[in-house]
Amino acid sequence: MGEIPTLPTTVVRPGDKRYPALSRGFNQRWIAAPEYVRLVRTPEEARAALAEAVNEVPADPARTRITVKAGGHCYEDFVCGADVRVILDVSPMCGVSYDSAMQAYCVEAGATNWHVYSHLYPVSGKALPGGSCYSVGLGGHIPAGGFGLLSRQHGLTVDYLYAVEVAVVNADKTVRLVVARRDDEDERLAELLWAHTGGGGGNFGVVTRFWFRGLPEPPKQVLLTALAWDWKDFTKDEFAGLVTAYGEYFHRHQDAASASGKLFGLLKLNHVSNGQIGLLAQVDVDDPDGPQAMTDFIQAVDGRIGPPATKMRSVMGEHFVHMDIPRVMPWLTAAQALNASGENRCGKYKSAYLRKPFTEQQISAMWAYLGKEEYTGYVNKQALIQVDSYGSAINRPLHDTAVRQRDSVLKLQYQVYWTRQDADEDTHIAWIRDTYKATFAETGGVPVAGGDATDGCYIGYPDADLNDGRWNESEQSWETLYYKDAYAKLQGIKRHWDPLNVFRHAQSIRPGPES
Known part of the structure; x- marks a missing residue:
């Protein structure tokens, strides 16, 4: 050719x-x-x-x-x-290289997680602590404050972001490329870099390149475990025992230097029609305490309940890992095994940061709305609440970033999927709305930021319902739920770098008032 x-x-x-x-x-x-x-x-x-x-x-x-x-x-x-x-x-723009002048690894904005894993790691031994879904583009993943299975060990992707190149629109409609560094002497440029460390994608201009410094080395090998339990074996007390044990484990183990502090888990609380609840977990076994940490974690979670653990038999959200026994494998091989691209389906999503393990009210709501007391006639194997572990290194950032949720221990992603041919779209959306609102009923139907047990929502999982008083009855706007105290600064940056508000959508940063 x-x-x-x-x-x-x-x-x-x-x-x-x-x-x-x-x-x-x-x-x-x-x-x-x-x-x-x-x-x-x-x-x-x-x-x-x-x-x-x-x-x-x-x-x-x-x-x-x-x-x-x-x-x-x-x-x-x-x-x-x-x-x-x-x-x-920008997807054709997907190069990965080392920039000696910048003394940083350069990744173009159209690159995906998998470009970084498969192109950067083999030649450098370095990795971004990014997501398990490796078709996600970095142009959106990075500015949102992306995270993944290495994040409890190494922090967020934006903790390593040193510089960004952005095509910005001036007030006279001319366009220029600017490079903004973390240590820029020009305060406006330093602020533009900061805005891309959690200010969300598509807000300030067209990102073309990212530069990263101090990237960590992933483990040579990890231990990967996949378990499931059959819903039919659960009582409400058993369900409460499972989710409580899971939350308490990660609340207790927050030292990123320890094997247990590095361990990452994903608990799949599927709707009862799926038939199973699933669990994925990964730990660094270069750390000699890694295998014991996994054993202790499984004992802490599975040992708290009566239902016997078994294999995953179906897709759970964006994952399906069918393994007979826990398996040690090279880190890159495990990243490929856990790829969660999933099918191209219709979907609706919601998120929450938890600063403490689940409350009794939250557990009761999840039990009910996962099909045990509410939506008993609803059948959708791909409706679930995914509970990701969080914290450890994430809660000790290397630099100041626009990501303000830095003391959470769990991160929730509510998910529901259907096909375009499905006539019940409204039913699926009603399920996720009602489930989420019931979970956080005590705080106006949303996980309020700065709350005793919650800390807002993740802009990487945007949810336009947060703009709607029917679904957000709290006193906090979507701006506060995503950005907390960072929003005013982001507004000022927006006004300077996108004065015409070219880059806008239902939850884009609104330009702040002129100072």
């Missing part, structure tokens, strides 16, 4: 056979109808494409937004919405 010819930036319009695929993302619930999708391959192409888009006159006044797509995993319609006019797709 010959080389792919050098062509002008690719523009895909309606009628092109590629258009249907490129105008949607991972969540099939959201399909856009833009005037065009433009794929960019270099930072300069991104700058020029943005400049052209900003200065065009929309053909349809109802479709004016310009959005940026990397891996396409945005859960809401922020990228692929009905009001989108242009999608700038």
Whole structure:
């Protein structure tokens, strides 16, 4: 085969056979109808494409937004919405290299988690502590404050972010590329870097490149365990015992230098129609205490309940790991085994940070709404509450970041999936809304930020319901739930770097008042 010819930036319009695929993302619930999708391959192409888009006159006044797509995993319609006019797709820009001038590893914004794992690690021995879903694009994952199975050991991805390059739109509609460093003497540039350490993607401009310093080395080997329990064996007391033991374990083990503090778990509280509750866990076995930490963890959780542990027999959210016994394997092999890309389905998601183990009220609500007392006629194997371990190194950040939730021990992701052919979309959305609202009934239906037991929501799992008084009856706005005290500073940064509010959606940073 010959080389792919050098062509002008690719523009895909309606009628092109590629258009249907490129105008949607991972969540099939959201399909856009833009005037065009433009794929960019270099930072300069991104700058020029943005400049052209900003200065065009929309053909349809109802479709004016310009959005940026990397891996396409945005859960809401922020990228692929009905009001989108242009999608700038940076996925062809996916290089990974070492920048000697910057003394940092450079990763382009279209790269995915798997690009970093499979391209950076083999040549450097370094890794980002990113997510298990390796088709997620870093253009969204990093600015959200992405985390993964190495995060209790090494912190968040943004803890290693040193610099970022962004195409920004000036007040006169000209566009320039700027590089912002963590230690920039120019305060405005340092603030732009800070905004990308948890301020969310698609807020300030088009990110083209990230630079990371001090990246950690993942373990040579990890011990991976997958267990499940059959729902039919659970009483409410058994369920309470399981989720309490899980929460208490991670509340107690918060020392990232210890094997137990490095251990990461994912508890899959599936709807009863799935038939099972699942558990995935990984621990560093370069640490000689790693195997014993896994044994102690399983004993702490499984030993607290009567139902016998068995194998996973079905997909649970975005995971299905069928293993006969706990297995030691190279870290990169384990990352591949746990890949959680899942199917391209319709979905709805919600999140919560927990600072303490589950309360009795929360446990009762989850028991009821997972199908034991409410929604007993609801059948959906792919409705669940996923409980990720959190804390340890995450709670001791290396630098100040825009991620403000730095003392939580658990991170929840409510998930429900269905296909576009399913006529019961409203039923699925009602289930997740009602379940979430019941769980946090004591605080207005949401996990309030700075609460005794909760600390808000994760912008990486956006939820437009937080804008709606029917589902958020607390006194906290979505801005506070995501960003806490960082929001005012983010607003000032937004006003300076995106004065025309080009990059906007239902939960984008709103420009702050002029100072």
